Amino acid sequence: MSNTPAELRYTESHEWVRTESDGTLTIGITDHAQQALGDVVFLELPEAGRVVDAKESIAVIESVKAASDIYAPVAGEIIAANQEAVDAPEAVNGDPYGAWLFKIKPANAADVDGLLSAEAYDAVANG
């Protein structure tokens, strides 16, 4: 049974990506990722205005167990980081698809099409 939302896109490094109506992207980490990490206790998110490359390590998530990098799914500019998630990192465990981490204005809107579907991501995550 998968609880991977069908309307989102995914990366092999376990980020989810939602395209908003204005073309910006909202990014978080998947349920699979939060389960593997365990209790999340610290987030270090990128600042708005930073220009990032695809697959660039731009954030850090720390659970009790370990630190992991979070990568930019596509190239673009960071337009927001979720301060509420920084203040209450356990929200990433409780609601991984609600607790977004940052928003990107993509350099090329078409780059999102190259990301994984829910089905393809499930195959990666469970493979």
Add this chain to the structure above:
Amino acid sequence: MPHHTPLHATHVAAGARMVDFAGWDMPVNYGSQIEEHHAVRRDAGMFDVSHMLALDLAGAGSKAFLRGLIANDVAKLAEPGKALYSCMLNPEGGVIDDLIVYYLSDNAWRIVVNAGTADKDVAWMQARLAEGGFDATLTVRRDLAMIAVQGPNARAKTWAALPGSEAASAALKPFQAAAWGDFFIARTGYTGEDGFELTLPVDQATITWSALVAAGVKPCGLGARDTLRLEAGMALYGNDMDETISPLDAGLAWTVDFSDAARDFVGKSALLARPASRQVLGLVLEDKGVLRAHQAVFTARGEGETTSGTFSPTLEKAIAMARLPLGVAPGDSVEVDIRGKRLKARVVKASFVRKGQALI
């Protein structure tokens, strides 16, 4: 193919997240590591520690053998069932393993060693036995399972789960053990809380585990075991010491007994020739982040290194054990390199929480 403890199927059936630990497929948590941690600090939790190895040493030469084998001195054990924590050293004074030895009688001892070092430990002990010609035999007890029940209510819940066990174990002092039928009940642990470590026949493991669950003892994984021991300031072999580190540099001088000048033990001459050059202290991170092992620590007396670090669920702060230059003292401010940034930390004694109480 990793090893399985007798409780492996029980953990999988309970939905535990399993990971490889020293060649064993072990539960890291059953859901939330933090909840498991709190259960031990506030009530009662239990750990399958059957991956650790029990050894029995028997024979008239056992005591003489142990006095030469390990850095602490078993001669101080006079009361049957009394336990002693010690390092077993190589000739260079490095730590082969840390272990617990229980005194049953002058001719009978129980030793418990770490899982990851078990094969190496047994080979080392057998070689020392043969070399010294001691009248003693070492028996590997993989026919035994081990369950650590820990927390302020651990003893009472163990007694409720195992009818008849109270009479055998109620009078035990900390670091003391007693036999109860096929069980061996020790008032020891690795969490900084009261409780028991139960050693029992493999075929009793699942029924005992189920009885403890029914008595309200929460199954806990190795994740919580690590945060609990770190809060208690207890060293972890492979992190806080190994074969390249002297116990005098690893904060374990209190376990090395030089009091009997006539006693020689493996590593003694190396330790005497090389006094402590570093000390182990605790760190509490004052900036935001999480301390981990192997981060550089910058002090007024020079550079040191964290050996274990985590987020402390009890203190809700990042804590670490660190090997620091001599002269650094609790209260000092230091900086820790976390991903290239220097963050502020405060030096404390390397014991953060005991018996549910914050010490810092």
